[in-house]
Amino acid sequence: MTSRSIQALVIVAALAIAGLAIMAYKTTVLGYPLLQEQRSEVWTVEIRATVEGRGDPTQITLALPDAPDGFSLVDREVIAPGFGERVESGPHGSVAIMERRALDGMETVFTLSRFYRVDSDAPETTEKDGSGTDRIEAAQARFAKAGEDRQEAVNDVIDRARERSIDQVGLSREAAGILAGDSGLAVAVAEIDLEGPDLSEPARRLAFVLNVAGIDARRITGYDLAFDRRRAGSNTWVEVSAEDGRILLDPSTGLVEDRVISRLTRDDAPEISVEGARLDSRVTSTKRSYTSEIDRALWRGESDAPLLTRFSPTILSVDAQLVFQVLMLLPVGALAIAALRQLIGIRTFGTFMPVLIALAFRETQLPLGITLFVGVVIIGLVLRSFFNVLHLTLVPRLTAVLSIVTLIMLALAVFGAANDVRLGLSLSLFPIVILTMTIESMSLIWDEYGPKEALTRAGGSLISAIVGYLVISIPVVQHLVFVFPEVLLLVIAAAILLGRYNGFTLYEFLRFRMIRRAP
Amino acid sequence: MTLSYEPASRPMNRLARAGVLGMNARNLDLIAAWNPRKSLPMVDDKITTKDLADGAGIPAPERLAIIEHHGDFAPFRKIAEEAGELVIKPARGSQGGGIFVATGAGPTGLQKPSGQLVDWDGVRFHVANILAGMYSLGGGRDRVLVEELLKPHPAFEDVSLGGVPDVRVIVFRGIPAMAMLRLPTARSDGAANLHKGGVGAGVDLRTGETNHAVMWDRPIERHPDLQTPLRGFRVPMWEDSLLLSARLGDSVPLGYLGVDIVVDEQRGPVLLEMNARPGLALQIANAAGLRPSLEIIEGLDSIPEDPARRVELAKEIEEAVVRWRNRGN
Numbered sequence: 001m002t003s004r005s006i007q008a009l010v011i012v013a014a015l016a017i018a019g020l021a022i023m024a025y026k027t028t029v030l031g032y033p034l035l036q037e038q039r040s041e042v043w044t045v046e047i048r049a050t051v052e053g054r055g056d057p058t059q060i061t062l063a064l065p066d067a068p069d070g071f072s073l074v075d076r077e078v079i080a081p082g083f084g085e086r087v088e089s090g091p092h093g094s095v096a097i098m099e100r101r102a103l104d105g106m107e108t109v110f111t112l113s114r115f116y117r118v119d120s121d122a123p124e125t126t127e128k129d130g131s132g133t134d135r136i137e138a139a140q141a142r143f144a145k146a147g148e149d150r151q152e153a154v155n156d157v158i159d160r161a162r163e164r165s166i167d168q169v170g171l172s173r174e175a176a177g178i179l180a181g182d183s184g185l186a187v188a189v190a191e192i193d194l195e196g197p198d199l200s201e202p203a204r205r206l207a208f209v210l211n212v213a214g215i216d217a218r219r220i221t222g223y224d225l226a227f228d229r230r231r232a233g234s235n236t237w238v239e240v241s242a243e244d245g246r247i248l249l250d251p252s253t254g255l256v257e258d259r260v261i262s263r264l265t266r267d268d269a270p271e272i273s274v275e276g277a278r279l280d281s282r283v284t285s286t287k288r289s290y291t292s293e294i295d296r297a298l299w300r301g302e303s304d305a306p307l308l309t310r311f312s313p314t315i316l317s318v319d320a321q322l323v324f325q326v327l328m329l330l331p332v333g334a335l336a337i338a339a340l341r342q343l344i345g346i347r348t349f350g351t352f353m354p355v356l357i358a359l360a361f362r363e364t365q366l367p368l369g370i371t372l373f374v375g376v377v378i379i380g381l382v383l384r385s386f387f388n389v390l391h392l393t394l395v396p397r398l399t400a401v402l403s404i405v406t407l408i409m410l411a412l413a414v415f416g417a418a419n420d421v422r423l424g425l426s427l428s429l430f431p432i433v434i435l436t437m438t439i440e441s442m443s444l445i446w447d448e449y450g451p452k453e454a455l456t457r458a459g460g461s462l463i464s465a466i467v468g469y470l471v472i473s474i475p476v477v478q479h480l481v482f483v484f485p486e487v488l489l490l491v492i493a494a495a496i497l498l499g500r501y502n503g504f505t506l507y508e509f510l511r512f513r514m515i516r517r518a519p
Numbered sequence: 520m521t522l523s524y525e526p527a528s529r530p531m532n533r534l535a536r537a538g539v540l541g542m543n544a545r546n547l548d549l550i551a552a553w554n555p556r557k558s559l560p561m562v563d564d565k566i567t568t569k570d571l572a573d574g575a576g577i578p579a580p581e582r583l584a585i586i587e588h589h590g591d592f593a594p595f596r597k598i599a600e601e602a603g604e605l606v607i608k609p610a611r612g613s614q615g616g617g618i619f620v621a622t623g624a625g626p627t628g629l630q631k632p633s634g635q636l637v638d639w640d641g642v643r644f645h646v647a648n649i650l651a652g653m654y655s656l657g658g659g660r661d662r663v664l665v666e667e668l669l670k671p672h673p674a675f676e677d678v679s680l681g682g683v684p685d686v687r688v689i690v691f692r693g694i695p696a697m698a699m700l701r702l703p704t705a706r707s708d709g710a711a712n713l714h715k716g717g718v719g720a721g722v723d724l725r726t727g728e729t730n731h732a733v734m735w736d737r738p739i740e741r742h743p744d745l746q747t748p749l750r751g752f753r754v755p756m757w758e759d760s761l762l763l764s765a766r767l768g769d770s771v772p773l774g775y776l777g778v779d780i781v782v783d784e785q786r787g788p789v790l791l792e793m794n795a796r797p798g799l800a801l802q803i804a805n806a807a808g809l810r811p812s813l814e815i816i817e818g819l820d821s822i823p824e825d826p827a828r829r830v831e832l833a834k835e836i837e838e839a840v841v842r843w844r845n846r847g848n
Contacts, residue, residue: 342543391644394651444653448616449714502544504534512539514738515806 008500012493019489032483035476041117043071043225044287045232045262048110049272050280053103058276063269064094064111065262068225071115080109091131092269103277115225115262132216132241135267139211153188158213168215168242172249173256175213176206176238180254197268202251203236204268216241220248221271222263225286232284234264234271262286326359328481331491333358333468335498340464342498345505348461349441356431357461358468364430366469372430373462376408380439381446388443402436522839524811538808538840540799549691549813553774554795562771562793565664566610572790575770577763579790580606580781586663589650592643595665599642600624604668607645609654611661614798615712617654619645620668620682632681632709669789672782674755678702678718680744682709685791686722686760686780687801689809692822693768695761695833696812698722699801700729700754705744713800718742720749721805724837727757731806738806760788761833765826767793811840 026032045065051058060080064087067073078085083098096111143151161174179186179202189209190200199205203219210217218241221234237257238249248257265271272282333355340346348354361369383404387397409432438461446454471477480487530536540549561567572579583602584595599605599621607619619642623630628638637645646663648654655661668683675684682703689696699719703709706716713719718739720732732739732749741748754760764778767790777797780788802809815836823829 345542391640391647393644393647394653444616450716453714500547502541502547504532504539504541505543508539508541509532509534511736512534512537512802514733514736515534515537515539515802515808 005500008496012496015489015493015496019486019493022486022489023484026484033479035479040290042289043068043115043260043262044289045113045115045223045225045284046110046287047282047284048108049274049282050106050108051103051274051277052106052280053100053277055102055104056276058100058103058274060096060098060109060275060277061270061273062096062098062109062111063092063221063265063271064096065113065223065264066093067115068260068262070117071260071262072118073113074116075112075114077112078109079112080107082107083109092266093263106280113262131267132218135207135218136211136214136216139208140214143208143212150188150191153185153191154209154212157185157189157209162213167244169240169245169247171213172210172215172217172238172240172242172247173254175209176249176251177254179206179209180252201236203238206238206249206251210238210240218267220263220267221265222261223284223286224257225260225262225288227286228288229284229286232286234284237261239263239266325478325482326362328485328488329362329472329478330355330359331488332477332481333472335491335494336468336471337464338495338498340467342501343505345507346460346464347457348464349438349457350434350461353431353434353438354461354464355468356434357465358472360430361465361469362473366466369469370462370466372412373435373465375412376405376430376435377439377442377458379408380405380435381443384439384443398436398440401439402432405432405435405439522815522835524815524839524843526811527814534808535810538810538844539802540809540813542799544810545796545799549775550796553691554776555772558772559795562773562776562795564610564662565608565612565792566662568790568793569664571770572767575766577766577770577790578786578788580666580669582664582666584665585610586646586650586665589647592646595646595663596639596642599629599665600626602667606666606668607642607649608664608666609649609661610664611655612649613654615710615715617645617649618710620709622668669781669786669791670784672755672784674753675702675782677745677747678720678742678749678752680705680742682707682711683781685711686754686782686788687797688761688764688778688780689797689801690764690768690776690778691813691816692774692819693765693826694816694819694822694829694836695724695764696816696836697801697805697807697809698724698761699804700752702742702749704734704742706734713804718749719800719804720752721801721807722754722757724761725834727754727760728752729754731804733803733806736800736803754782756782756787758830761830762826763788763790765829765833768829769826807840807844811843812836815839 023034027034047062047065049060049062051060060083064076076087078087078096078098080096080098083100085096085098087094087096098109143154157175157178158171160178161171164174165171179189186202186205189205197204199208201219207217207219217238219236220239221236223232223234236251238251240247240249248261249255250257272279334352337348337351337354337358341348357369357373360373363369364372380401384397384401387400392400409430438458442454442458445457526535526538534541561571566582566585569579569582583605584591584598586592586595601624603621603624605621605624607621609617612618619629619637620632621629622632628636628640629642630636649661649663652659652661671679671683678684679702684700684702686698686700688698698721700722701711701713702718702720703711704716704718708715711717713733713736716735718732718734720729722728723730729750729752734743739749760780760782763780767776767778771793773793773795775795775797777794779791779794781791783789799809819832823832
């Protein structure tokens, strides 16, 4: 092995290690998606409260929404100018507490919570906080105090539900159905005159019945995240945490809730409480958006690896990103064509002509692209032969051929539009200058070396362009080069290896087959 | 000391076993390693090549004119009408592109070997194309070289149809390594280039005798037009041709070189042009790989100063390679 080969191998190894190391860091630590970019659903819940103070010490306690099942909370902001603010998590959920020594006049505070869909099948099981038994005991004690005839309605519900079910989840579901469907029974339950919260509220009633049956159930409030809402009202549900599962029941329909629910408060905790000031209004809005995994990784990266994040192409404007998404593919396409050249021995017109044609194919798609390429080259060749008769010198002739190619493009676009085929934009990316040079060199080779050689090279160019196109249209490749620009270090490493390859090409086995057979 | 050949590394496939040199290996191990980039323009431009040959006392075609601008055309036309026979070439052309051979000149134009008359307007167009760089390596402006038309040695009459046959010798470190004779055919229209349909015949360096011939990369036994046998033809003035190619090794700072020689009926071997990136087709013409000879030459500790001694060495190497090739038989 020569010293030059060793040198090349060292450089290749260094490039490969550097590229792979940066990629590994970005995927494992920063969470950049290695494969396909996934768009993930993001919900933003904004709660805005306006209070009017009279110069007294003011405390606002605002219940904060929790991440729905299958989502995770990535960002929570409390914006309360002039207030001291903190977020506390308790058995009833999280609350934002904002305090101010003296509040005068109207002030608006708001909280923003962002949830990303995490697509994990297993919903996070909320840890049992032990409040379940308290609730059951309280309900049963309260139930025991009621009159016997009143208890009957509750027992009736429980017995009927138990008959039709085999476990706690099933019992809860049945009980909800009975209470929602049998209004007489529901009213009977509601009429139990007891101290404590009013049981005419369906969720409270259902939770009470289930607690009496010894099931951990609690009333919750929250928002269903299904639409964008400017003024979202909170709804109530009953959350059942049984040994065999956790479900959310809609007490008004008696059905299991299958929508995306962001829980706000539990038990009978208030959604907002204001001390020392008057609550003017409280408005909640919910908004869905989609964001890329990369954004999410960037959020994380900003704090973990500011340098790497700052120099990621994703900080570019969307326009610039689109340009680079194409530009970054150029080296990959060129590598594919270099491989064809070095390993297979395909000959082409010009080195980078096939790469540019491949990029053009990206816009036109393959069948249309090939048709256009072949069509334009053939028409160009025919028309160029007329210029040959006129004995034009090289540069003016190229200008004339260029004009013709442009006109062919225009004619095709107009013809396409007349037949409802929109070609305009995809045509504009066809490298007109490259096509002109191809026509010129093809006709030159046709004259000098004959049609066989010209067609061989034209075919080689077309095959290279198709292979290049196929490579750069692999979604993973597009994703990798854009999210991990360091992939280009690997491309350089591969190019060096190809450049140092001194073995035979596939074509040479054909070309020199005669020597092989010779004695 | 008798030379012998053993492959430097274990051959991985049948082509390597036959000692074939591939395109990638040629580019990397020979051109990149032995031909310094700054010396390439010297042989890429036929005008500087000619100056170089003149300086070294190596015979080359007589230069009739150089056309650098369109304005040079009128004086050229005068010279051409006087000379009658001439060759118009792009100074930086490759693979025989843009070469115009005229066998007669008159007030109307030039006559091609095929008898076709090209009027002066057509000649001017051709010259303008060359000047614009249509045939030049890497594009860019070019100059036109007008040279005397060499006359092939009468010995070639039996194997060559029209045009001028030439001998291509691969010279490595000043030592001829392999040679082929290129013969024009009716198909190639007087050109000796293989890709235009000329015949390539491998030449035994020891004797100057052809041992194998191909056309369009396929073996043939007889000239397609003349039906004369292509094996066993003795190239005239072979020793002098070999010596000429060996002498170039001293004058050109290129380790790996293709030398094209025309054996003129009066002047004997004349340097036609040099090529810093000689093609590999001569392996097909010889039905033999180039690598064994190159490996022996690469392994030599010292290269003799005397070109005649290098010619002797070339023959010894050929002997060793033939022995290696026939080892199985």
